[in-house]
Amino acid sequence: MRAAFPSAWKRGVYEAIARRRDIRAFRPDPIPSEVLARILSAARQAGSVGFMQPWNFIVVEDRRIRTEIRAHVEKERERAAAGFEGERKERYRAYKLEGILEAPLNLCVTCDRERFGPAVIGRNTIRDTDIYSTCAAIQNLWLAARAEGIGVGWVSILEPDELRRLLGVPEHVLPVGYLCLGYVDGFPDRPMLETTGWLPRLALAELVFFNRWGESPPPRLSEALRIEDTIEAPNAEAEDGTRAQHDRQGLVLVYTGNGKGKTTAALGLVFRALGRGLRVAVVQFIKGKWKTGERLFAAEILNLEFHVMGRGFTWESEDLGRDRRAARDAWARAASFIGAGEHDVVVLDELTYCIHYGFISLEEVLTSLRSRPTYVHVVVTGRNAPEELVALADLVTEMRPVKHPFEHGVRAQPGIDF
Ligand SMILES: Cc1cc2nc3c(=O)[nH]c(=O)nc-3n(C[C@H](O)[C@H](O)[C@H](O)COP(=O)(O)O)c2cc1C
Numbered sequence: 145m146r147a148a149f150p151s152a153w154k155r156g157v158y159e160a161i162a163r164r165r166d167i168r169a170f171r172p173d174p175i176p177s178e179v180l181a182r183i184l185s186a187a188r189q190a191g192s193v194g195f196m197q198p199w200n201f202i203v204v205e206d207r208r209i210r211t212e213i214r215a216h217v218e219k220e221r222e223r224a225a226a227g228f229e230g231e232r233k234e235r236y237r238a239y240k241l242e243g244i245l246e247a248p249l250n251l252c253v254t255c256d257r258e259r260f261g262p263a264v265i266g267r268n269t270i271r272d273t274d275i276y277s278t279c280a281a282i283q284n285l286w287l288a289a290r291a292e293g294i295g296v297g298w299v300s301i302l303e304p305d306e307l308r309r310l311l312g313v314p315e316h317v318l319p320v321g322y323l324c325l326g327y328v329d330g331f332p333d334r335p336m337l338e339t340t341g342w343l344p345r346l347a348l349a350e351l352v353f354f355n356r357w358g359e360s361p362p363p364r365l366s367e368a369l370r371i372e373d374t375i376e377a378p379n380a381e382a383e384d385g386t387r388a389q390h391d392r393q394g395l396v397l398v399y400t401g402n403g404k405g406k407t408t409a410a411l412g413l414v415f416r417a418l419g420r421g422l423r424v425a426v427v428q429f430i431k432g433k434w435k436t437g438e439r440l441f442a443a444e445i446l447n448l449e450f451h452v453m454g455r456g457f458t459w460e461s462e463d464l465g466r467d468r469r470a471a472r473d474a475w476a477r478a479a480s481f482i483g484a485g486e487h488d489v490v491v492l493d494e495l496t497y498c499i500h501y502g503f504i505s506l507e508e509v510l511t512s513l514r515s516r517p518t519y520v521h522v523v524v525t526g527r528n529a530p531e532e533l534v535a536l537a538d539l540v541t542e543m544r545p546v547k548h549p550f551e552h553g554v555r556a557q558p559g560i561d562f
Pocket residue numbers: 164165166167168240241242298299300301334335336337
C-alpha cells in the first residue's frame with residue numbers, strides 16, 4: 145500500500161518546513177487560545193523515547209518575569225560576544241537575537257528527566273534521548289505555528305539554572321527551549337544569518353554520505369540531491385498573491401437566469417483566482433446532499449475553502465425548519481468570510497434561492513456586501529437575483545437556456561453537470 149498524502153497535504157508539509165523561520169520581531173496582537181492549543185497539541189504529538197512524553201509547556205505572559213529573563217539574556221549575550229573577534233564581534237552585537245518583550249507570549253518547553261522513570265524503554269544507552277524527544281516536540285510546534293502564521297523565535301542565550309529559578313522549575317526538570325511566539329509582519333524567505341552573510345546554507349549533496357562516513361552516494365542519488373540544491377528558497381511574494389489587495393477594487397458579480405452554467409461560471413472564476421494566488425472561499429447553499437466534482441476536488445486545493453451547507457436544502461426537502469437552520473448557519477459562515485477579509489474572493493453559490501424562500505434576509509446580504517473590506521470580490525449565483533442585488537452588483541450575467549440534453553432524455557453527467 146502506498147500511503148502518501150494527497151498532494152495538497154504533502155505540499156503543506158513541505159511548505160511549512162521551507163517557510164519556517166526563526167523570528168525575532170513580533171506584532172503585539174494576542175494569539176487566540178484555540179490557536180495556541182492547536183500548536184501545543186502539535187508539539188505533544190512528537191515522537192518520544194519509550195513514549196515517555198517528557199515535555200511540559202510553561203506559557204509565560206507575566207511582564208515582570210519576562211523582563212527579568214530578558215535582562216539575563218542581555219548579560220549572557222555580552223558574555224558570548226567575547227567569543228568573537230573584531231568585525232564579527234560588532235556584527236554579533238548588532239544582531240537582534242530575541243523578541244522576549246515584544247512577543248505577546250513566551251513559552252518554555254521543559255524536559256522532565258524522571259517521567260515514567262527510572263527505567264524508560266530505549267533510554268538505557270543514550271541518557272539524553274529524553275532531551276532529543278523534547279527538541280522533536282519543539283520542531284513540531286515551530287512548524288505548526290508557521291502554518292498558523294505565527295512566528296517562533298528560539299532564545300538559547302540563557303542559563304538553564306537561571307531559567308529554573310525565574311520560572312520555579314524543579315531541579316529534575318530541564319528547560320530545553322525558551323521560545324517567543326507571536327504574529328509577524330512577514331516571514332523572511334531565508335534565515336537572517338544566511339542573508340546577512342554570517343554563514344551559507346550547506347549543500348545537501350555535501351552532507352549526505354553513503355554506507356560510511358565521507359563516501360559519496362551512487363550517481364542516481366547524488367543527482368537527485370544536486371537537483372534539490374538547485375531549487376530556490378521559497379519566495380514570500382509567491383506565497384501571498386494577496387499582497388496587492390489593498391490597491392484592489394473588489395467587485396460584486398452575479399450569475400443569474402434560468403440557463404445552466406451559473407455555478408460553472410463561478411467555479412471557472414475560482415480557478416482563475418487561485419491561479420493568481422488569491423485566497424478563495426466558496427459556500428454552496430444548496431447542494432448539500434450531492435457529492436459534486438468540485439466538492440471532491442476542492443479538498444485537495446491550496447488557498448481554497450469550500451463549504452457545503454449542512455445537510456442542505458434540496459428540492460426534495462420535507463423539513464423546512466431544518467433547511468432554515470442550515471441556511472442560517474451557512475449564511476453566518478459566508479458573512480464571516482465576506483467581513484473578515486481573509487479571502488480575496490467569496491462565492492455564494494445558489495444564495496438567491498435561500499433569499500427567495502425567506503431563509504436569509506436580502507437586507508442582511510446587502511449590508512454585508514456594502515460593509516465588506518474594499519478588496520473582497522463576491523460572486524453570487526442563482527436564479528431570480530433580487531432587483532436590489534442586481535442594482536448593487538458591478539457585473540450581472542443572465543444565463544439563457546437555448547438547448548438542454550434533458551430535453552431529449554439525456555441524464556445529468558458526472559463531471560459535466562455535477
Ligand atoms: C537550539 C536553537 C537555539 C537557537 N537560539 C537562538 C537564539 O538564542 N537567538 C536567535 O536569534 N536565534 C536562535 N536560534 C535560531 C537560529 O539562529 C536559526 O534557526 C538559524 O539561523 C536558521 O534560521 P531559520 O530558523 O530562520 O531557518 C536558535 C535555533 C535553535 C535550533
